[in-house]
Amino acid sequence: MILDIRPCNAPLGAEITGIDLGRPIDEATFRHIDQAYAQYGVIFFRDQHITPEQHLAFTMRFGELDPSPHTPYALPGYPDILRVTNIQEQGRNIGLADAGLTWHTDMSWREIPPRGSTLYAIEVPEQNGQVLGDTVFASAAAAYETLSDAMRAHLDGLTAIHQYAAKHAYRAKVSISDRSDLERTYPDVHHPVVRTHPISGRRCLYVVPGECTGIAGMPDDEALPLLQTLAERIVRPEFQYRHQWQVGDLVMWDNCLVQHLAIRDYALPQRRLMHRTTIAGTPTF
Numbered sequence: 001m002i003l004d005i006r007p008c009n010a011p012l013g014a015e016i017t018g019i020d021l022g023r024p025i026d027e028a029t030f031r032h033i034d035q036a037y038a039q040y041g042v043i044f045f046r047d048q049h050i051t052p053e054q055h056l057a058f059t060m061r062f063g064e065l066d067p068s069p070h071t072p073y074a075l076p077g078y079p080d081i082l083r084v085t086n087i088q089e090q091g092r093n094i095g096l097a098d099a100g101l102t103w104h105t106d107m108s109w110r111e112i113p114p115r116g117s118t119l120y121a122i123e124v125p126e127q128n129g130q131v132l133g134d135t136v137f138a139s140a141a142a143a144y145e146t147l148s149d150a151m152r153a154h155l156d157g158l159t160a161i162h163q164y165a166a167k168h169a170y171r172a173k174v175s176i177s178d179r180s181d182l183e184r185t186y187p188d189v190h191h192p193v194v195r196t197h198p199i200s201g202r203r204c205l206y207v208v209p210g211e212c213t214g215i216a217g218m219p220d221d222e223a224l225p226l227l228q229t230l231a232e233r234i235v236r237p238e239f240q241y242r243h244q245w246q247v248g249d250l251v252m253w254d255n256c257l258v259q260h261l262a263i264r265d266y267a268l269p270q271r272r273l274m275h276r277t278t279i280a281g282t283p284t285f
């Protein structure tokens, strides 16, 4: 296999070619992939044909599996693979139908958020030859690195309060899956407003619209506008890469370096089916 890493024309993202994820990957090749993942924040492989077992084995090269909280939507027989899909059987969703419809980084309402996730595309919606259901990624690292020195100094040492219930309320207007089992079962957690990437040491803005309810030790009338300004900055168009899916794509993202947004511009009978795995993370700092 001859690995080639092709950066996207954006401040994040790279396509990796010359690799078949269904075959064993030697340690040296894997190290290149892992480095690209930590460097580009989003990496993707086109035209893959992998079984659930191969998908899990590849994911586990990057770390422990992070169990999904959305267990009713696991692929039958595979509790560590979450189905992200709008497909219904007998009138019920068979997977998470509304994942990622607001900008976010995954599970930042947890004490230890996951390192990242992989999505493997099995069915991709189309209309008149036009692919639908893109995913947009934005570089939280670029958003930080282009701040003024004064703003960086101002943010240094601040921690934001992340709350699942607030996120749930914020996204309720676009939510259709039953997440009532998750509601209010998570205590507030604190994460640094500027998070350091555990591998590269790069610094990234780490605030989430709707979910962050304040900044520790700062009055709300100062903290809330600041959180809003930072959240809007992360998702500026110049910091984005938009992924247009093809069947057989495996895309993976890093939850420290990037935020993401699912574009919901399709509906049944246009079907979208993805298998998602998640890699456990490390404490934020």
Ligand SMILES: [Fe+2]
Binding pocket: 099, 100, 104, 105, 106, 260
């Ligand atoms: Fe997500």
